[in-house]
Amino acid sequence: MxxxxxxxxxxxxxxxxxxxxxxxxxxxxxxxxxxxxxxxxxxxxxxxxxxxxxxxxxxxxxxxxxxxxxxxxxxxxxxxxxxxxxxxxxxxxxxxxxxxxxxxxxxxxxxxxxxxxxxxxxxxxxxxxTTEPRAKSADDKIHDNDALALPRRLSKIPVYRANRLVLIEVEDTLRLESADHYTWIVTATDKYLSNLSLSDLEERLDPAVFFRCHRSHIVNLHHVREVERDGDTLHLVFDKPNSARIPVSRTHTRDFRELMGL
Missing domain, CATH: 3.30.450.20 (PAS domain)
Structure with a gap:
């Protein structure tokens, strides 16, 4: 749009x-x-x-x-x-x-x-x-209960910048980084500050694509170029911007290995 x-x-x-x-x-x-x-x-x-x-x-x-x-x-x-x-x-x-x-x-x-x-x-x-049609769980098909409906997933992330509303396409988002109660939305060409928290965004993004690799970071796995090992720590490397390296915390390493089939 x-x-x-x-x-x-x-x-x-x-x-x-x-x-x-x-x-x-x-x-x-x-x-x-x-x-x-x-x-x-x-x-x-x-x-x-x-x-x-x-x-x-x-x-x-x-x-x-x-x-x-x-x-x-x-x-x-x-x-x-x-x-x-x-x-x-x-x-x-x-x-x-x-x-x-x-x-x-x-x-x-x-x-x-x-x-x-x-x-x-x-x-x-x-x-x-900003969202896709509401997803339904298996229980919804049985009980048809709106209270059991899963949250609507974001297709665009709204941010307010320079007195204008900007909608960032979810697939263009490389990673998200916590900034206290706010979040930096990083794309290949820019960086936007959202007043939504990292947890707010995590609840509304596809967990098969957006992985919480650290308490301060969520990454779009589709944009990860390679995985580097530094001692016992894994880092996810992105081409842009500036060949960013994002750590995978120890508490999330096992989940990452299972998700990637490593």
């Missing part, structure tokens, strides 16, 4: 919007947000829909995502009443498992005569443009 067609697609997507006060308590939803977050609240929290107004918005997202979401909601400096509002923080990509969506979130601060009064969280649902 070209950058132009992607931006055009974003313009056509329905926006989900949630309004929150200064304590991140939900004031209201638009219909798009309600259709997604109300079922999520019922399934993950057991909270009836009529009690979602007033709930802390962080509690409608997976626990592992709440720190990042809190940073997005609370980002920025305090505004005085006699000047323009703060610049909103950059958008953030997030995966939520119920009902298994990939979202691009934006937050815009709301201010009045006394300063910041709350925020509006706006999101684009990128699920259909």
């Amino acid at each position: 070209s950058n132009e067609s992607l931006q055009y697609l974003l313009q056509r997507l329905d926006l989900g919007m949630v309004w929150v006060d200064n304590e991140n308590r939900v004031i209201g939803f638009n219909d798009v947000a309600w259709q997604l977050l109300a079922p999520a609240g019922e399934q993950t929290l057991g909270v009836p829909r009529e009690r979602l107004h007033g709930i802390n918005l962080l509690n409608l997202h997976p626990a592992k995502s709440r720190d990042k979401l809190a940073l997005l909601l609370n980002g920025g400096e305090t505004v005085s009443v006699d000047r323009c509002p703060v610049r909103s923080p950059p958008p953030m990509t997030m995966m939520i498992n119920i009902p298994d969506r990939v979202l691009l979130l934006k937050v815009s601060k709301i201010f009045g005569t006394e300063g910041i009064a709350g925020a509006c969280m706006v999101y684009y649902d990128l699920t259909d443009v």
